[in-house]
């Protein structure tokens with residue numbers, strides 16, 4: 088008897104016994120996933136567990152080796168029928184899938200065949216776009232070039248585009264990774280509204296509290312296998328982490344308040360004085376050996392720009408940066424690297440990694456001049472360094488020679504951190520260092536940062552995540568480009584968040 092005959096709703100999507108290999112790597116083994124209409128279903132697992140691979144199969148980007156996928160009880164279309172896939176499902180990725188030079192309206196409707204021809208005139212195209220966005224409560228101007236949209240608005244335009252094709256099943260792949268807390272709240276509110284109007288979501292996130300906030304069901308993958316599906320209300324956070332890791336035991340996130348305070352006579356390493364630039368002004372702080380300073384604030388606070396100016400990506404309009412008594416050359420990344428500044432940049436794809444190169448190449452890129460004469464290191468030396476990095480940074484990979492493009496997102500991020508620290512820098516600038524990294528690996532990465540701090544490095548961390556900031560001796564809060572508050576280790580989450588958002592507690 089079919090599900091509909093029994094009265095139970097037919098699943099929006101039903102993946103049965105799905106298997107997928109990439110060469111010797113088993114990415115999915117006999118994985119099943121059933122998503123019911125109108126729910127938000129979380130898909131969680133450690134880096135490399137197989138989440139993105141499953142999404143690529145559910146969205147018609149890759150083919151299963153074994154098993155099958157059903158939408159509304161019907162077998163999935165063949166991969167060649169991309170229009171049929173678009174009517175069933177869409178995935179909104181962290182990286183924009185819109186054409187930045189085109190307006191929102193053009194992105195929504197251009198090249199859409201209507202009755203077999205490119206039939207839409209400009210005014211009609213704009214009107215249809217406006218109607219579409221209005222009907223889903225998306226308040227974005229249709230004439231804005233897509234490249235000028237905030238990440239948040241761009242995601243909604245992509246969701247609206249998917250809905251306009253008829254899809255009512257949307258995969259959100261780490262949608263909150265680049266959003267600040269207020270934008271995350273708005274995203275969740277809109278998700279709830281869309282759910283009320285019949286949209287079903289598959290929600291991928293490494294932030295487990297978000298799963299509890301916005302999802303009703305959760306599926307855990309571990310090492311390419313399905314390990315658990317349950318109503319969110321029936322699994323506690325500890326149980327969820329245990330299911331992801333396959334071991335018992337909670338998480339231990341380090342806190343600067345639990346270590347000895349910084350010695351009074353710790354040597355000053357970095358002095359930032361009256362630094363101003365695009366989006367920030369008059370920022371000053373001192374960073375000492377063995378000290379961690381956190382920069383917090385909304386995405387519009389200027390915190391990223393301050394850090395990017397310190398490591399040489401941006402030139403300041405005023406002020407100075409002094410490293411061990413020497414004035415830094417403004418806006419010069421190679422000079423900053425030579426002077427002893429290592430960095431994890433904000434965008435690992437554009438500034439961080441050479442994707443088609445191996446882990447060994449990427450992890451040693453910053454130290455070629457040190458490990459080989461004339462900047463040419465023997466493959467054996469590079470291989471040995473990178474193999475060590477795989478263990479040190481908990482990177483899931485087939486080996487050091489694997490291209491970085493083959494790694495899961497979180498594991499790519501670990502390679503970026505390995506590279507930043509490989510050069511034995513005096514100052515480490517980390518921007519969202521644990522972005523896309525699973526809860527357990529996050530603990531390992533933060534432990535590495537804490538270790539290099541204990542060895543005497545000075546660390547500047549910019550992050551949206553309170554857990555990343557817990558290592559900090561002091562957290563400076565920026566708002567509208569200025570430092571507005573300083574919190575010493577031991578701060579309460581509520582106080583810090585209130586300062587970040589600029590609200591008085593009790594508002």
Ligand SMILES: Nc1ncnc2c1ncn2[C@@H]1O[C@H](COP(=O)(O)OP(=O)(O)OP(=O)(O)O)[C@@H](O)[C@H]1O
Nearest residue numbers: 109114134135136137138139140493494495496497
């Ligand atoms: N194109 C590819 N070639 C080779 N191996 C791949 C490829 N894509 C994924 N893999 C491997 O398949 C496994 C599953 O990767 P996947 O990207 O699905 O993990 P994930 O759960 O999405 O991880 P993350 O949380 O880090 O995004 C990993 O071991 C990964 O290295």
